[in-house]
Amino acid sequence: MNLWNFLVQNRLDMAQLALEHLWMVGISTLIAVAIGIPLGILISWRPVLRNPVIAAANVIQTIPSLALFGFLLPAPWIGERAGRLAILALTLYALLPLIRNTYAGIEGVDRAVVEAARGMGLTDWQLLLKVELPLASSVILAGIRVAIVISVGLATIAAAIGAGGLGELIFRGLAMVNNSVILAGAIPAALMALAADVLLGWLERRLAPQRA
Amino acid sequence: MDPSEAAVSFHDVSYHLPNGRQILKQLSFEVARGEVLVLLGRSGSGKTTALKLVNRLLEHSSGEVRVEGRSNREWDVIELRRHIGYAIQEVGLFPHYSVERNIAIVPTIQNWPAERIRGRVEELIRLVGLDCAVAGRYPHQLSGGQRQRVGVARALAADPPILLMDEPFGALDPLTRADLQREFAALQKSMKKTVLFVTHDLREALLLGTRIALLDEGRLVSLDAAGEFRRSSEPLAAKYMQAFWGTSDQGRGQQ
Numbered sequence: 001m002n003l004w005n006f007l008v009q010n011r012l013d014m015a016q017l018a019l020e021h022l023w024m025v026g027i028s029t030l031i032a033v034a035i036g037i038p039l040g041i042l043i044s045w046r047p048v049l050r051n052p053v054i055a056a057a058n059v060i061q062t063i064p065s066l067a068l069f070g071f072l073l074p075a076p077w078i079g080e081r082a083g084r085l086a087i088l089a090l091t092l093y094a095l096l097p098l099i100r101n102t103y104a105g106i107e108g109v110d111r112a113v114v115e116a117a118r119g120m121g122l123t124d125w126q127l128l129l130k131v132e133l134p135l136a137s138s139v140i141l142a143g144i145r146v147a148i149v150i151s152v153g154l155a156t157i158a159a160a161i162g163a164g165g166l167g168e169l170i171f172r173g174l175a176m177v178n179n180s181v182i183l184a185g186a187i188p189a190a191l192m193a194l195a196a197d198v199l200l201g202w203l204e205r206r207l208a209p210q211r212a
Numbered sequence: 213m214d215p216s217e218a219a220v221s222f223h224d225v226s227y228h229l230p231n232g233r234q235i236l237k238q239l240s241f242e243v244a245r246g247e248v249l250v251l252l253g254r255s256g257s258g259k260t261t262a263l264k265l266v267n268r269l270l271e272h273s274s275g276e277v278r279v280e281g282r283s284n285r286e287w288d289v290i291e292l293r294r295h296i297g298y299a300i301q302e303v304g305l306f307p308h309y310s311v312e313r314n315i316a317i318v319p320t321i322q323n324w325p326a327e328r329i330r331g332r333v334e335e336l337i338r339l340v341g342l343d344c345a346v347a348g349r350y351p352h353q354l355s356g357g358q359r360q361r362v363g364v365a366r367a368l369a370a371d372p373p374i375l376l377m378d379e380p381f382g383a384l385d386p387l388t389r390a391d392l393q394r395e396f397a398a399l400q401k402s403m404k405k406t407v408l409f410v411t412h413d414l415r416e417a418l419l420l421g422t423r424i425a426l427l428d429e430g431r432l433v434s435l436d437a438a439g440e441f442r443r444s445s446e447p448l449a450a451k452y453m454q455a456f457w458g459t460s461d462q463g464r465g466q467q
Contacts, residue, residue: 066354119267119376120318121293122364134308 003180003187010184014169018188021165024083024158025151025192028090032147035139040102041128044153050103057096065089065154069161086158086165094147095152101143105136138208145200152193156185166192217281218242219374219406220266225275227261227430236260237430238275245373246408248400250421250438252414252452258430259410263376265298266408281373294318295403297367301379303359305351311337311362312347318370336365341395357388364396369404375407381416393419414456417441426452 007014041109063071066125068089078084109132118133133140168183172178220243227236243249251259265277268289277284284292298305305314312333313320319329337344340361351359360380367375373447381389381396397420400407411417417424420440426449434446442453 043334092283108300110299110304110307112302112304113306114304114361116298116300117317118269118298119293119298121290122317123290126321131306201315 003183006184009195014184014188017164017166017168017185020083020163021152021155021167021189021192024086024090024155025148025163026164028087028095028151029144029148031087031091032094034096035091036098036143036147037102039095040099040140041106042100042164044103044106045124045134053099054096057099060092061096064191065178066101066158066160069158073161079156082161082163084156084165085161086155086166087102089158090151094151097143097146097150099139101146102136102140105139105143108133108139109135138204141200141204141207143202145197148196149193152189152196156189218278219245219280220408221278221283222262222265223273223276223278223344225262225265225277227258227265227270228445235430236265236272239389239430239432240275241425241435242405243408244407244422246404247422248399248420249255250424251408251410251427252412252419252421252424253427254412254419256429257427259412259427263408263410264426266374267293267298268335294322294370296376297369297375298370299363299367299375299377299380300381301382303351303363303380305359305362305366307351310348310350311342311354315365315369317366322370332369333428336368337397339368340365356384357392360384360392365394373406375405377407377426377460378410379412382411382413389416394437410437414452 039053058067069085072085072088073079075085075088078088097107100127111130113135114127117127122130155165156167158165159171166185166189170182170189173181173183173185216344222239222241225236225239226234228234239262241249251262255258261270265272265286266279268284279287279295284322287295306317315333315336316329319332324332333347334344339349342361342365346354346358346362351362354362360383361379364380367377381392384392393416400420409417409420418438418441421427423435423437424441425432426434426444426446428448433442434449435443436444436449441449444450444453
């Protein structure tokens with residue numbers, strides 16, 4: 001059975017798996033953004049926290065994904081559903097690029113601009129919302145882009161704990177020693193990563209600050 | 213508020229870095245209302261540090277800095293800064309704001325009505341010698357001189373009675389610098405702000421200053437009216453004069 005026939009015959013199945021995949025990536029990215037960006041801001045305000053926070057995110061990044069899924073299995077509530085488990089694991093992996101880029105983006109804002117803003121009497125919040133975040137937005141978006149591309153790839157492994165997604169075809173294909181089935185999972189996943197990369201890259205360029 | 217009282221005053225102010233290095237040593241002086249006090253000194257003399265102590269971008273280690281007769285620690289720091297205009301050499305315009313919005317920053321965060329802000333911005337653009345056509349441009353589309361004009365306009369936006377200026381014209385080419393100095397001197401004649409002006413350029417100090425405070429290694433070595441500076445008996449002041457007039461300087465009676 002060739003790849004094309006497989007795709008046509010299983011199109012409903014395929015759509016379902018692709019949706020599951022998107023769902024896992026989407027939700028985990030949203031949660032990671034909601035945690036990672038505030039953490040990045042926090043460590044730019046409290047430099048003593050910088051090393052511990054970045055080190056923790058780094059350590060998480062070094063745990064092999066299969067092992068991380070295994071570690072999280074006994075967790076209450078989370079461990080009950082494979083989907084939740086996969087989302088938590090993907091969230092954890094997405095944190096590092098988000099924290100690091102938020103921090104780097106804020107630190108990268110021209111010191112003179114920050115000093116002028118403080119000197120004019122902007123409060124810390126006004127400085128953050130009117131100056132630092134807008135000027136860091138393209139760097140933060142670059143972090144989101146990296147996080148999504150990593151997540152799309154990692155989410156294929158979530159199938160190993162039964163969370164579904166396009167990885168299921170890859171594992172099925174591996175078990176059947178059928179390259180067409182593997183490709184039916186791998187190609188759409190790769191296309192998804194590429195599409196996210198192109199789309200966010202375009203947004204990033206639009207948000208890039210004017211040359212000073 | 214007593215009009216004769218100093219707008220800004222330093223009383224035995226010292227500042228040292230967390231590592232213990234002392235930057236300012238027991239600095240005392242007063243800035244009278246409406247005068248331009250120039251802080252003159254070479255790099256590392258502490259003049260910029262002294263300036264930043266006024267609006268609490270840095271916090272002094274001992275002594276007292278008074279603004280409008282009140283210790284600046286008693287002021288709410290945000291209110292203090294909005295009471296004091298601030299212009300720096302690097303300008304620090306917001307790159308993502310148009311000229312118009314840059315000038316309007318302080319009025320906007322003070323919630324002025326939109327109509328009043330628009331009027332004030334137009335007035336300021338003309339006041340600092342810019343064309344109204346620049347209002348919609350962004351900082352990267354301006355020349356260095358235009359940027360600094362916008363920086364001065366921004367510092368003046370909410371009409372603060374006190375201005376802190378840290379080598380605002382230092383990065384400009386000599387001709388543009390001379391233009392801006394001349395225009396600022398003329399502007400100051402009508403505005404009568406209390407200005408603390410940092411520079412290492414004696415020519416600028418003599419042109420703009422009412423009085424000149426000479427700093428060296430964190431100490432105040434002399435404080436003279438601008439006209440008296442050239443007759444100062446302080447050796448460092450004489451050195452400045454010598455460097456300014458050239459080594460062939462004659463008849464000034466001291467080295």
